[in-house]
Amino acid sequence: MFIGANPWPEGETPVIFLLDAHQRFDTNLLKRCIAEHTSSGRAGDIVALNLRDDRKPLATHALTTAIAHQPEAIVAPLRLCWTRPDQITKKGPRLTEILGGGDGSPPSWLARPLAWRHPDRLHLTCGEPGSLRELGARFQSKTGLAPADAIEPFAVFVARQAAIVMDIAERQLIGGRYKVPRYVRQSIRNNRSFKAELLTIANQNGKPVKTVQAEAKEYLREMISIPTRFWLDVWAKLCSIFLGLGYDKTLQYDADDLERIRHIVRNY
Numbered sequence: 001m002f003i004g005a006n007p008w009p010e011g012e013t014p015v016i017f018l019l020d021a022h023q024r025f026d027t028n029l030l031k032r033c034i035a036e037h038t039s040s041g042r043a044g045d046i047v048a049l050n051l052r053d054d055r056k057p058l059a060t061h062a063l064t065t066a067i068a069h070q071p072e073a074i075v076a077p078l079r080l081c082w083t084r085p086d087q088i089t090k091k092g093p094r095l096t097e098i099l100g101g102g103d104g105s106p107p108s109w110l111a112r113p114l115a116w117r118h119p120d121r122l123h124l125t126c127g128e129p130g131s132l133r134e135l136g137a138r139f140q141s142k143t144g145l146a147p148a149d150a151i152e153p154f155a156v157f158v159a160r161q162a163a164i165v166m167d168i169a170e171r172q173l174i175g176g177r178y179k180v181p182r183y184v185r186q187s188i189r190n191n192r193s194f195k196a197e198l199l200t201i202a203n204q205n206g207k208p209v210k211t212v213q214a215e216a217k218e219y220l221r222e223m224i225s226i227p228t229r230f231w232l233d234v235w236a237k238l239c240s241i242f243l244g245l246g247y248d249k250t251l252q253y254d255a256d257d258l259e260r261i262r263h264i265v266r267n268y
Contacts, residue, residue, distance in 0.1 A: 006037040007078050009129040014043035014070045016132075018063065018162045020079035022050040030078050035122060045070060051158040051163040054183055054226050060155040067132060067147075067155055075135065077127030077162035081170050082106065084121070125174055127165035135161060144192050153190070160186065171266045174229070181266075183218040189213070 007030075009015060017034055021027040028047045046064040049058060066073075071243065084106045106114050115122050136147040139157045147154040160183045167182060188194050194216075202212040227235075 005033070005124045005126065007124065007126055008037050008039070008042075008044075009033055009074050009076050011074075011162055012042055014073040015045070015129075016063075016066045016070055016073045016075050017044060017046045018075055018159065019046065019048040020051040020077065020163065020166055022047045022052065022106045023105070023111060025108065025115075026080045026105075029080065029115075030124075032079075043070065043073075046072070047171070049159055051159060051166070058156055058159050058160060060152060063159060064151055064155040067158070071132060073163060074129045074131050075158055076129045077166045079125045079127075079166050079170070080105070081123045081125045081173055083123065083174060095140045095219060102176060125166055125170045125173065127162055127169050130161065130165070134156070142192070143190060168267065175266075184224050185217070188220060189217065197212070213218075 007017065017030075017031045021025060021030060028031075030048075031046060034044065036046065040162065047063045049063065049064050050056065050061070051058075073206070132147075135158055136154065138161075139145070139147055139154050143152065143157075144148070164182050198212050198216060199209055200211045201207075
């Protein structure tokens with residue numbers, strides 16, 4: 001199987017390919033795509049992570065090693081995106097989609113035969129590349145830590161930024177309604193101002209800082225949901241049914257404003 005898009009960023013700078021892949025099929029196909037377009041003499045490291053589920057901790061040892069090995073590299077995020085047939089998209093979600101994790105991808109045992117039968121449903125998603133130098137500056141501005149002195153937290157930051165830009169690229173293909181908050185809890189907990197406020201609360205109430213942090217973590221877990229594509233489709237279908245009961249069949253709207261909003265949602 002061949003995906004024609006070239007995943008290599010322009011230029012001769014070393015590249016760290018950050019693959020968002022939770023199945024062996026995804027990892028192997030992305031690695032093959034990279035190898036088929038590689039140019040002689042250009043360095044490229046490959047790191048595979050599962051970035052779709054915010055609830056799971058990130059195993060960033062391989063990414064940390066790659067960053068230390070190529071500190072001037074460009075990070076190129078890649079993932080595979082599966083689209084549905086048109087007739088299924090119109091009918092709404094199916095319960096069988098939960099078997100694939102709810103993100104639109106088929107279960108691991110079905111991925112290869114489905115890709116061979118329907119290659120038009122499989123797409124390479126390339127997130128906007130970013131240099132480690134630029135990412136390091138943003139990391140330091142948010143945390144107050146130098147990347148060289150906090151290499152593991154920096155690797156986590158890089159992985160999360162990669163997930164965000166891949167989501168943006170993916171929405172160009174699947175639609176803007178799948179825009180969901182990513183790593184909100186983790187970003188809040190790592191924010192300098194938030195940490196300072198937790199310290200103030202701990203001092204005012206005579207509690208250990210770790211106790212206050214644990215309480216805040218639980219509150220954030222309750223407040224911030226992480227919906228998958230499947231449940232977003234379920235919600236959209238229910239809204240279409242119930243809202244249709246109380247409104248006219250023909251909606252009155254400004255086409256230019258609708259297109260403007262669609263562009264904002266898909267690109268930011």
